[in-house]
Amino acid sequence: MTTFFLARHGETEWHAEHRYAGSSDIGLTRHGLGQAAALGAWAVDARLDVIVASPLTRAQRSAAPSVETTGLPLRTDARLVEIDFGVAEGLTPAEIDDRHPEEWAAFSQAPASSPFTGGESGRAGIARALPVFDELAREFPDGRVLIVGHATLIRLLFCELAGMDPDGYRDLLPVLGNCSVTTIVYPWATESMAAHPNRPRIRLLGFDVPPDRASRV
Numbered sequence: 001m002t003t004f005f006l007a008r009h010g011e012t013e014w015h016a017e018h019r020y021a022g023s024s025d026i027g028l029t030r031h032g033l034g035q036a037a038a039l040g041a042w043a044v045d046a047r048l049d050v051i052v053a054s055p056l057t058r059a060q061r062s063a064a065p066s067v068e069t070t071g072l073p074l075r076t077d078a079r080l081v082e083i084d085f086g087v088a089e090g091l092t093p094a095e096i097d098d099r100h101p102e103e104w105a106a107f108s109q110a111p112a113s114s115p116f117t118g119g120e121s122g123r124a125g126i127a128r129a130l131p132v133f134d135e136l137a138r139e140f141p142d143g144r145v146l147i148v149g150h151a152t153l154i155r156l157l158f159c160e161l162a163g164m165d166p167d168g169y170r171d172l173l174p175v176l177g178n179c180s181v182t183t184i185v186y187p188w189a190t191e192s193m194a195a196h197p198n199r200p201r202i203r204l205l206g207f208d209v210p211p212d213r214a215s216r217v
Helices: 030-043 057-070 093-099 101-109 122-139 151-161 166-172
Strands: 002-008 050-053 074-076 144-149 181-186 203-209
Touching: 002 122, 002 151, 030 057, 050 057, 050 122, 057 074, 057 144, 093 101, 122 151, 122 166, 151 166, 151 181
Parallel strands: 002 144, 050 074, 050 144
Antiparallel strands: 002 181, 181 203
16 A cells, blocks of 8 residues: 655645636645645655645645655656546636636536536546556555645545545635645555445545645654
């Protein structure tokens, strides 16, 4: 089984106004760069085997200090890019509701199943990103993997792997801190999985923990 450390990127230029960044390539703020540095300090003693990031700038910049402190090369994987929010990209929730009220209402009710026009459903994002975990688990059995990605995709994947309905991710997991660390062991299989296929496929060791308090187990 492989230990995965999942980290959201640092604060972006759209963060303060809560604008949906999605697949838009938005840079980090100065504060976001500081958050990335804190993640890099955590990585020093995390005994990582590999660091993988979304190709978007905010994820790569957030992973850069960890690459520097560990000496590991940075891998990027396009399958880890954030969900594309289509016509909602760059808008605040209030602006989306004003310009696309029916789509906002549908998204609010079932966010993993109701993509915005021109965008991608959360369930499609799960389908493209989950194989990354399977491939890394095969490559690094009993290894330690840092993935630097995005809040929506991480929460969707967490729900899927924990045996929960991804449409509930916004209610169950309303916030994921910038450069916080979520630690899971995957795949987590027990003898009861065959009889109970909806049981969690992960063991959770820590969720949304600031890097200065995150475990390096």
